[in-house]
Amino acid sequence: MKNFSAPVFIRNARLVLHDQILSGSLSTGHGRISSIDPGNSNSGDDWEGDYLIPGLVEIHTDNLEKHLMPRPKVNWPVLPAIIAHDAQVIAAGITTVLDALSVGDIDPDSLRNQSLQPCAQGLASAAAAGLLRAEHLLHLRLELAEPDLPGLLAPFMLDERLALVSLMDHTPGQRQWSDIDHYRTYVTGKRGWSHEKVDQMLAVLAERQQRHVAENRRLAVAMCGRDGRNLPLASHDDTTPEHVLEGVADGVCISEFPTTIAAARAAREHGLAVVMGAPNCVRGGSHSGNVSAAELAREGLLDMFSSDYVPSSLLQAAFMLQQYGYSLPEAIATVSATPAAAIALDDRGQIATGLRADFLRVRVHDGIPVVLGVWRSGQRVY
Numbered sequence: 001m002k003n004f005s006a007p008v009f010i011r012n013a014r015l016v017l018h019d020q021i022l023s024g025s026l027s028t029g030h031g032r033i034s035s036i037d038p039g040n041s042n043s044g045d046d047w048e049g050d051y052l053i054p055g056l057v058e059i060h061t062d063n064l065e066k067h068l069m070p071r072p073k074v075n076w077p078v079l080p081a082i083i084a085h086d087a088q089v090i091a092a093g094i095t096t097v098l099d100a101l102s103v104g105d106i107d108p109d110s111l112r113n114q115s116l117q118p119c120a121q122g123l124a125s126a127a128a129a130g131l132l133r134a135e136h137l138l139h140l141r142l143e144l145a146e147p148d149l150p151g152l153l154a155p156f157m158l159d160e161r162l163a164l165v166s167l168m169d170h171t172p173g174q175r176q177w178s179d180i181d182h183y184r185t186y187v188t189g190k191r192g193w194s195h196e197k198v199d200q201m202l203a204v205l206a207e208r209q210q211r212h213v214a215e216n217r218r219l220a221v222a223m224c225g226r227d228g229r230n231l232p233l234a235s236h237d238d239t240t241p242e243h244v245l246e247g248v249a250d251g252v253c254i255s256e257f258p259t260t261i262a263a264a265r266a267a268r269e270h271g272l273a274v275v276m277g278a279p280n281c282v283r284g285g286s287h288s289g290n291v292s293a294a295e296l297a298r299e300g301l302l303d304m305f306s307s308d309y310v311p312s313s314l315l316q317a318a319f320m321l322q323q324y325g326y327s328l329p330e331a332i333a334t335v336s337a338t339p340a341a342a343i344a345l346d347d348r349g350q351i352a353t354g355l356r357a358d359f360l361r362v363r364v365h366d367g368i369p370v371v372l373g374v375w376r377s378g379q380r381v382y
Contacts, residue, residue, distance in 0.1 A: 009044030031377035055095030055358030092311035098139035104146020166234035241266035259290035278317035
């Protein structure tokens with residue numbers, strides 16, 4: 001994306017600041033927010049009272065995978081998939097996205113094993129050519145039972161786009177898949193596995209876990225802290241307080257998708273930011289049968305949302321938090337300021353002078369927030 005510095009002037013907007021909603025105007029210059037003023041202005045684009053909120057910061061989405069395989073066993077070319085993914089992300093109001101690329105998988109024949117390098121290279125190529133409207137960074141999801149995990153991870157250690165690493169163990173029988181029946185339903189439906197294959201894979205996956213998870217976890221944590229990088233680490237699907245303590249010992253700062261309220265409470269007690277899936281909130285529950293985002297919100301244990309597999313869910317879920325006692329500024333922070341701070345992006349995530357001019361025009365229709373426009377670094381991109 002070209003960085004145009006033409007100023008933008010907006011009036012008659014409801015600006016969602018970090019601690020209040022201000023009726024007023026905003027101007028930009030050189031890609032930054034240059035002024036915020038209360039009251040009416042005689043110049044600028046009239047927003048007719050629509051909300052002006054920060055551009056959304058998405059730290060975990062595997063939405064790209066849906067474009068790489070739009071139907072089971074249908075592989076789509078990488079660059080067109082990336083362009084379609086980017087368009088969907090920006091239309092959802094996400095101006096900064098961490099594309100969650102899986103390093104390894106519990107299914108040896110998975111698309112993930114084949115697409116890691118092509119996706120990383122394709123994203124870099126598309127960005128360099130100015131084809132992407134959102135800023136795309138990388139979130140590497142490490143499947144700890146993957147035999148060659150250190151070798152797959154090593155090439156990314158010098159990649160400046162790498163912003164987050166999560167430690168995952170999807171072995172059935174624990175964490176996300178504590179309920180084997182839920183796991184069986186999921187993989188027979190999404191992956192098309194027969195019940196015979198499920199039974200076969202349960203034994204294979206248990207053996208892989210025993211052989212590789214502990215050592216791969218130790219090596220991955222060491223790699224992420226090497227040479228002064230200190231990459232932010234996230235745990236994944238914490239189910240027990242013991243899982244949280246394991247993450248704390250490894251330097252984890254984010255607990256992604258805790259599956260129980262006990263794990264979420266333990267994460268909060270130890271200073272970990274708690275991330276829940278926005279689809280969980282919008283649907284009214286977890287597709288895996290785990291704790292609901294609404295329950296954590298009611299308990300004040302929800303810090304951030306991730307759109308996970310539905311980009312448009314991010315903004316909707318944030319607005320829904322008002323049902324659970326969050327003010328609108330607090331709710332919007334779960335999809336902007338808080339995730340930005342968690343991965344050390346201190347130049348965005350709020351409507352404040354001097355910060356990057358990443359913002360959205362949003363109108364609420366029948367209770368649903370609708371994105372009418374998106375600006376990134378002061379340039380309209382949607």
